[in-house]
Amino acid sequence: MKRKLKAFGLPIIVSILCLTALFLHQLLEQKKLPQDDWSRSLPLSFSSEEKPLTFYDGSDLFITDVNAVHHYKVQEDLHLSNEGKIATKVTRGFPFWSNGEQFIMKKDESLMLVNGSNEQEIDTGITGLSTSPDKVFYWKNNELYQYDISQQTTSLLHTFDNEVLDGYLKEDTAIFKVRLDDSRAQLFYMNGEEQFQNSPIITIPEVTTNYIEGLSYTNQDGAINIVYNEVLRAQGALSYYVKGLTVAENEIGNSVKEKKLKFVNTDLDQELMAPRSAQIITNNGESKVMFAAEGQRVGDNGTISLYVAAFDANTEMLQAKPISTTKHFTYSPIPVTGEEVVWFDYNGDVYELFGASQSESVISKSKELTSRSIKEGLNNAVLMLFSSMVTLFTSFYWVLPSLLILILLYMTKPNIFEREEINWVEYSSIVIFLAMPLTFISRAFNDYFYSVAPSYFTFSGSGWILLALFSVISAVIWKFGRDPEWGTFGGAFYFMGIYILLFITSIGPYIFNLF
Secondary structure (H helix, E strand, O other): OHHHHHHHHHHHHHHHHHHHHHHHHHHHHOOOOOEOOEOOOEEEEEEEOOOOOEEEOOOEEEEEEOOEEEEEEEEOOOEEEEEEEEOOOOOOOOOOEEOOOOEEEEEOOEEEEEEOOEEEEEEEOOOEEEEEOOEEEEEEOOEEEEEEOOOOEEEEEEEOOOOEEEEEEEOOEEEEEEEOOOOEEEEEEEOOOOOEOOOOOEEEEOEOOEEEEEEEEEEEOOEEEEEEEEEEEEOOEEEEEEEEEEEEHHHEOEOOOOEEEEEEEOOOOEEOOOOEEEEEEEEOOEEEEEEEEEOOOOOOOOOEEEEEEEOOOOOOEEEEEEOOOOOOEEEEEEEOOOOEEEEEEEOOOOEEEEEEEOOHHHHHHHOOOOHHHHHHHHHHHHHHHHHHHHHHHHOHHHHHHHHHHHHHHHHHOHHHHHOOOOOHHHHHHHHHHHHHHHHHHHHHOOHHHHHHOOHHHOOOOHHHHHHHHHHHHHHHHHHHHOOHHHHHHHHHHHHHHHHHHHHHHHOHHHOOOOO
């Protein structure tokens, strides 16, 4: 019994120490900021099973729920003051406007002004609307109208040749998407004097298999920078792209070519896939693109994370950084101040409101461990252990040369194996085994390893030093734990088992990313 405890207890103790280090590292990762100047994602005490619509007027945030609208006042340091729950049902799929008491929304084919139980019909036969903090535009097929909120009056603003499909408002200007034919649409610009150019900015696809979903723009010194999200459906699968273009306001109508924007995650130097929900925002006085794309961190299995990239109208490749730490699907990001953003994290069942901030106090608060972050850290550690199983399967070939030599010698010189003491065959098979991990070193210590492994594994020359350290530790355990009755085969494979166990429990979880 004592022999077995010595033989198997030592490797188990060392493995437990390695696994403990893995769990502690993942817990510390829950305190790690997405960027030095951004807080971790914080839950904001709102969740709903129904896909929410939002309206933000610069200070108040309205979020729809089942037969109700939640009203929050956005305060500093990412604090949302709950102003109450309003018993109003907003039509799904259409934007709305509110000041906390009144609501303007589409119901059936009517534009309605709702105040509690009182409903007033503003206009009928409408086919769509678009809202901003102080403006409401709506349309009846090809006729565009404006509703004056303060005067509660309606006026015909413009008549297009074809039906209006959508509107994108920004301060006193707007861009409207208008049908051209069965497969295309055009973008028309309205300036601050509510005047339209006769010619469109650009023609875009507009069919069920290829369409744009969201558009954002800026107008700086007469140059209009546009970023929009394009969705392509092929064979039942959706593909997402972000495209951009720049056109001078006085040159609208001239030929302009959009460009497909690509984003590189500067943390990992990898291109981000499936970018979507892109919008141009102002962050710390600079123009940036905020967008969602596939997550690339440990545990990001199907995660859609939030990123920001410095906007440059002259390049197609933008350098992006993650600013969210949520683990599911990022939906409807909203910049609420120049330093704060909120969004919904959808886990397949519930939409939960989260936020991130550049405030020092919020950053400090977000680094505190909670029961939720501890659970996520433990979950990530378990996922990484499953990833190390790939390393285990890969390491089997390290054993084959030694096994082949042992079998050949056993067949040709069986007398050697009858000796109880450790002989040269066992030493030779161990030396040959130790050479095999060296063939794996370039695959094991890759870019992913150096991006996710703790610092005590990623120093200069760590690959060679760690393999040498595993060899020494394995030799010490083998020397004290080997049972003389095992013979040459048992002794050699005991050493190999110790080495592989050390490898997969220490650095193995950081080599492959399966999640």
